[in-house]
Amino acid sequence: MEPIIAFVVIFGALVFFHELGHLLFAKRAGILCREFAIGFGPKVFSFKKNETVYTIRLLPLGGFVRMAGEDPETVEVRPGQVVGLELDRNGNVDKIIINHKDDYPNARIIEVEDADLEHRMYITGYVDGNEERLERFTVNEPAFFVVDHQEIQIAPYHRQFVAKTLGQRTMTIFAGPLMNFVLAFAVFLIIGLLQGYPVDKPIIGELTEKGAAKEAGLRQGDVVLSIDGEPVKTWTQIVNIIRAHPEEKLLFKIQRDGKVMDIAVTPEAKTVQGETIGLIGVYGPMEKSVLGSLKQGMLETYYWTKEILGGLGQLITGQFKLDMLSGPVGIAVSTGKVAESGIYYLMKWGAILSINLGIVNLLPLPALDGGRLLFFAIEALRGEPIDRQKEGMVHFIGFALLMLLMLVVTWNDIQKFFL
Incomplete structure (x- = not known):
């Protein structure tokens, strides 16, 4: 297998299962998931199924699940704004057209007087600009904003991430790293069933x-x-x-x-x-046996979890130097070398990387899943959440520092392998 292909397949699988954990538990909690993405940057491929747009993006450096309520909604309806309304046969709103209203001849044009699109789900306005025709319209679930001919589903409060219980939010975030451990165990199990176990x-x-x-x-x-x-x-x-x-x-x-x-x-x-x-x-x-493979899968997962945690401990105590870390370039080079040894070695390498990804994401650092779980723990102790703007700023700074560390590690990788 070509080194680049091997890296893309392995890393893509790790990110896919990590984000799948977030997606499955978010949907189970009733959260509106707008996008499930592998990679960052411009979209390369996308399709929509039910409420969620599934995308592959240009830069294969991670992924994300965009859940309603995690960030401020991108579309707002304000008093005085002129919008179009597409109604169902009962006179309830299916779509709120923000611009290009002339392209929707069946839309009712109103000047907004008041709207509540999170709790009571209504919009009132003056029909056709007539100040004597103030009407109130019930907004359906689901309903959509239409911006530049693109539909964006309106998220009532009960469908937003912030509306869910602390337990539901915690499991939604924890499910990503958890899925990495499940994936590693499954890979070790498959290796045991196909190749055998010592x-x-x-x-x-x-x-x-x-x-x-x-x-x-x-x-x-x-x-x-x-x-x-x-x-x-x-x-x-x-x-x-x-x-x-x-x-x-x-x-x-x-x-x-x-x-x-x-x-x-x-x-x-x-x-x-x-x-x-x-x-x-x-x-x-x-x-080869099913029970033996199950046992071996658990033992391998435990062993590599312990080894990686030990490496992190050495990093904290200074026994493990920063220039010994590997970023995407180093992992890609190592994956190519492992791929030359055969499919079972590559599978085992992928399982080890999956455990590593799960552990790293659980570190209590801003912008990582562990950082968000730390804020949930603080919320449980305080009895109320930390201000969302303050938390968002912490995560933003953490993400910037994480990207800086990634650049440093990547430069070290380039120097080690190519210079």
């Missing part, structure tokens, strides 16, 4: 083409009973004995097809991190 049994696994084991006559599936007279019960024991005896002949007593035989193997010497160890070119045994 087991600590004294059985010879796959052999390399030019390893000492194959040259000596060992075969995949051989059961190792003892090495140099020392009984072995686990694969870990076999590895430890081989590593401890480089360039020394070892006598393997094995069982194959019901027969017991002796095979002499001399491990090759290899220096790893300053230590000389023995290797015979054998992988550990693998098994």
Whole structure:
């Protein structure tokens, strides 16, 4: 697989499932989701299904779900404004036409006197500019603004993010990182079902083409009973004995097809991190089962979560330097290298990146999901939300600093790999 394609597929999948978590829980809470986007910048492709526009945007650096009520509504109706109204057969408003009203010959033209499009859902105005014809119109749910011939669904208050309970808002935000952990577990599970999972049994696994084991006559599936007279019960024991005896002949007593035989193997010497160890070119045994794959998926997810959290701890304490971080460029290069090793390695790499994305997004930093969850925690303690404008400013500053960090990390990546 081409490195760029591999990166786009992996990163796109991670972002897709992250944002899908937000979308599913938002819709479950009854929030109007205006857009589900993969990427930022100009739209490359889009389609609308039900209430939501699904888009792919030019810059593959993330994604978002645009929910009603998270930001101030882009369309307002004010007293004195002239708008067009398209009515249903009962005389209720289906569409409020903001401009280009002449293109809608069936629209009722009114000068707005008053409107409540969040709670009581009505609009009153003077029909055709006649000050003696003040009428009140009920606005349907759903109804739409029409701006430059584009329909924008009106969001009543009960369909907005801010109207939902603290628990619903919390789960909507938390669902994004949660979905990354679910995705990682699912990928590890699939790998276990298709490729198998390692087991600590004294059985010879796959052999390399030019390893000492194959040259000596060992075969995949051989059961190792003892090495140099020392009984072995686990694969870990076999590895430890081989590593401890480089360039020394070892006598393997094995069982194959019901027969017991002796095979002499001399491990090759290899220096790893300053230590000389023995290797015979054998992988550990693998098994396949649904329950075993489920267990392995959970263990892998836990292991990599712990490892990534440990790395973050080192970053905080200064043991892990900033120039050791990788941004999109570094991840793309690493993904290309992993892709060369095969599909299972690429799948595992994607699962690890998914866990990393979930953890990073849970950090209590402005502009990240964790930052928003922190504000929800403060709201729970105070008994009331923090002023939306103040919170928005904190997130804006946080986002700007995050983009600055991204630029620094990306420049480091370019210097490491291309300069």
